[in-house]
Amino acid sequence: MKTVALAGNPxxxxxxxxxxxxxxxxxxxxxxxxxxxxxxGVYDKRINIVDLPGTYSLYSxxxxxxxxxxxxxxxxxxxxxxxxxxxxxxxxxxxxLQILEMTPNVVLVLNLWDEARKYGxxxxxxxxxELLHIPVVTSTANRKRGTEAVISALDSELGRGFTVCYxxxxxxxxxxxxxxxxxxxxxxxxxxxxxxEPEFIHAFEYLxxxxxxxxxCRELIAERIGEYAHSIVSETLSHSEKRxxxxxxxxxxxxxxxxxxxxxxxxxxSVLYITVIGANYxxxxxxxGFNIAEGYIDKFLIAISTPDFIREMLVYGLWRVLGWVxxxxxxxxxxxxxLFTLLEDSGFLPRIAYNMDGCFCRVCSCGKQSLTMCMGxxxxxxxxxxxxxxxSPRERLIxxxxxxxxxxxxxxxxxxxxxxxxxAPWLSPFVLCAVILFGVFVTLGVxxxxxxxxxxxxxxxxxLELPPYRMPRIGQVLVRSFLDRTLFVLGRAxxxxxxxxxxxxxxxxxxxxxxxxLGHISAFLDPFAVVFGLDGVILLAFILGFPANEIVLPxxxxxxxxxGVLADIGxxxxxxxxxxxxxxxxxxxxxxxxxxxxxxxxxxxxxTIKKETGSxxxxxxxxxxxxxxxxxxxxxxxx
Numbered sequence: 001m002k003t004v005a006l007a008g009n010p011x012x013x014x015x016x017x018x019x020x021x022x023x024x025x026x027x028x029x030x031x032x033x034x035x036x037x038x039x040x041g042v043y044d045k046r047i048n049i050v051d052l053p054g055t056y057s058l059y060s061x062x063x064x065x066x067x068x069x070x071x072x073x074x075x076x077x078x079x080x081x082x083x084x085x086x087x088x089x090x091x092x093x094x095x096x097l098q099i100l101e102m103t104p105n106v107v108l109v110l111n112l113w114d115e116a117r118k119y120g121x122x123x124x125x126x127x128x129x130e131l132l133h134i135p136v137v138t139s140t141a142n143r144k145r146g147t148e149a150v151i152s153a154l155d156s157e158l159g160r161g162f163t164v165c166y167x168x169x170x171x172x173x174x175x176x177x178x179x180x181x182x183x184x185x186x187x188x189x190x191x192x193x194x195x196x197e198p199e200f201i202h203a204f205e206y207l208x209x210x211x212x213x214x215x216x217c218r219e220l221i222a223e224r225i226g227e228y229a230h231s232i233v234s235e236t237l238s239h240s241e242k243r244x245x246x247x248x249x250x251x252x253x254x255x256x257x258x259x260x261x262x263x264x265x266x267x268x269x270s271v272l273y274i275t276v277i278g279a280n281y282x283x284x285x286x287x288x289g290f291n292i293a294e295g296y297i298d299k300f301l302i303a304i305s306t307p308d309f310i311r312e313m314l315v316y317g318l319w320r321v322l323g324w325v326x327x328x329x330x331x332x333x334x335x336x337x338x339l340f341t342l343l344e345d346s347g348f349l350p351r352i353a354y355n356m357d358g359c360f361c362r363v364c365s366c367g368k369q370s371l372t373m374c375m376g377x378x379x380x381x382x383x384x385x386x387x388x389x390x391x392s393p394r395e396r397l398i399x400x401x402x403x404x405x406x407x408x409x410x411x412x413x414x415x416x417x418x419x420x421x422x423x424a425p426w427l428s429p430f431v432l433c434a435v436i437l438f439g440v441f442v443t444l445g446v447x448x449x450x451x452x453x454x455x456x457x458x459x460x461x462x463x464l465e466l467p468p469y470r471m472p473r474i475g476q477v478l479v480r481s482f483l484d485r486t487l488f489v490l491g492r493a494x495x496x497x498x499x500x501x502x503x504x505x506x507x508x509x510x511x512x513x514x515x516x517x518l519g520h521i522s523a524f525l526d527p528f529a530v531v532f533g534l535d536g537v538i539l540l541a542f543i544l545g546f547p548a549n550e551i552v553l554p555x556x557x558x559x560x561x562x563x564g565v566l567a568d569i570g571x572x573x574x575x576x577x578x579x580x581x582x583x584x585x586x587x588x589x590x591x592x593x594x595x596x597x598x599x600x601x602x603x604x605x606x607x608t609i610k611k612e613t614g615s616x617x618x619x620x621x622x623x624x625x626x627x628x629x630x631x632x633x634x635x636x637x638x639x
Contacts, residue, residue: 003048003076004154007068007099008083009092010054013111015039017083017141017150018051038067047154050077058098058184059191059218072102073184079154083109086116086123086138087468089237093229094222096132097164102184104161106134107153113138113146115470121239128236132162166224169210170217176203191218247468254348260355267348268436271339273429279331279416286330290323317505318498324554325494332412338478340377345472349374363444364451366395369402373443376406380601381608388612394455397618398447400609404601404626405443407436410549411596417553421576422589439597446629454621500551504544508558522559532631533591533638535583542595547603552596591634598630
């Protein structure tokens with residue numbers, strides 16, 4: 001079976017083309033660094049297609065670049081499809097030229113062709129093919145246009161490759177290295193790779209003697225490749241300055257010194273306002289639907305003579321907790337995720353990361369952490385996995401340890417419910433926005449402390465591509481965000497909530513000395529919890545909610561009712577009365593909101609951290625750092 005590898009810069013539609021060829025549904029988005037592992041699929045049962053991680057260069061040492069470089073140089077692929085964004089061809093060509101130095105078996109795919117035409121960009125593909133000595137095809141993978149041309153190119157006659165000529169000093173140094181190494185390997189060697197090996201001493205003695213140290217060699221190689229890319233593009237590409245200037249004018253506002261922060265806050269507030277206001281009505285409808293279904297289920301179990309203990313456990317434990325999770329979680333997710341995806345696909349999200357880079361630089365962390373922080377808004381486990389895009393191990397670990405301070409989707413329903421109960425409707429979106437910003441500030445603060453204590457080190461630089469603004473495909477966004485994100489997170493919550501509902505009901509209905517087991521444990525925790533502005537029921541709810549944050553509020557309600565069943569989930573007014581009757585006031589509400597942001601990660605996130613770090617020590621640190629931060633802030637609020 002023939003093997004074809006897809007290579008290219010991040011955000012050029014490479015994974016979209018992969019999905020188009022293989023029929024696989026790998027998640028794609030207008031976001032730098034999405035793909036960090038190899039994905040494989042099959043076309044027509046005869047071609048194995050490998051999606052390599054997006055990378056800007058094959059000469060640096062980030063994880064994704066090492067994976068791409070090693071795979072291309074291994075010769076496992078019979079053909080490399082080098083995918084480029086047509087609108088920014090010059091920037092993409094530098095990687096193509098590096099690939100051509102490794103193998104001549106390359107086909108250049110000019111992707112996003114339709115979008116480039118809208119920007120007034122046109123490319124002479126025949127001349128480009130002549131200059132690079134390889135086949136060139138065009139495609140618009142997100143609309144499945146040009147796929148046939150790409151497939152035809154898989155069987156086309158391959159070119160003879162392209163060689164970049166460097167300074168005579170570098171070219172001479174390459175001749176001093178044994179010819180069993182390829183030209184690409186020799187370039188990496190003089191750039192500083194494997195510098196300690198004695199067999200390269202003659203090349204290094206010559207280079208160092210004329211002041212060509214590895215750093216200068218890397219600069220000269222990159223500069224020369226850039227000159228070649230510019231020369232090729234100058235001869236083959238023409239574009240309209242009108243659309244480019246329009247993008248620059250928008251960027252001067254979106255990323256402007258005085259306008260960036262207000263625009264970010266307005267976007268955040270708008271998304272949260274639509275989510276909070278829009279979720280109320282469908283949540284109430286779902287709640288009524290579950291209540292009606294509960295009655296029918298109860299009657300059915302009675303009709304088949306189910307023992308009362310089993311019937312109540314299933315109806316008031318399992319079903320009612322499921323009803324709470326679905327009714328409270330589904331509407332906010334169904335609104336928030338599409339809005340979040342629209343920001344992602346339109347090109348705003350990378351610019352938010354660009355705006356946040358300065359903040360993370362000041363705390364000696366990496367600007368890419370802002371990207372992983374945004375991922376954490378959906379799910380902290382996803383955010384932790386996303387930290388792979390950070391090259392520095394030190395900065396990657398900081399991002400992993402602090403990702404939990406961004407409220408995930410499992411915590412949003414509780415935050416929204418409490419804010420709706422204790423704050424005026426017009427004020428609720430502002431408070432929710434402030435709570436999220438509080439999580440961002442805590443992230444920055446803890447990152448600074450870690451950078452100057454446990455994880456000292458020098459801040460690294462990083463490259464962040466600002467993609468062109470794009471009009472998202474609304475239908476695709478709605479379907480993808482609902483299927484790929486909403487149902488995935490909801491399914492995980494339901495899978496946890498079902499057995500948790502049974503366990504919680506048992507704890508609430510097993511009496512010991514006249515009090516439920518739930519009551520005994522919460523009473524034991526109460527003296528400790530009161531110091532932090534909480535109570536035993538709240539603290540126990542967070543502990544039992546370790547499998548999933550979605551069930552914390554149902555646990556609090558069950559603990560307060562003492563009846564072993566959840567309160568009416570559709571009546572916010574009664575829920576507020578229940579909380580107030582159990583000692584809640586504005587101070588306790590704020591303490592719970594703070595602790596909701598700053599407490600240990602859920603079990604899924606911790607397992608992900610263990611997998612990503614491979615260290616039990618750092619997994620325990622990920623558990624205790626946010627817990628201690630949350631307890632410390634709550635203690636200060638209640639002195």
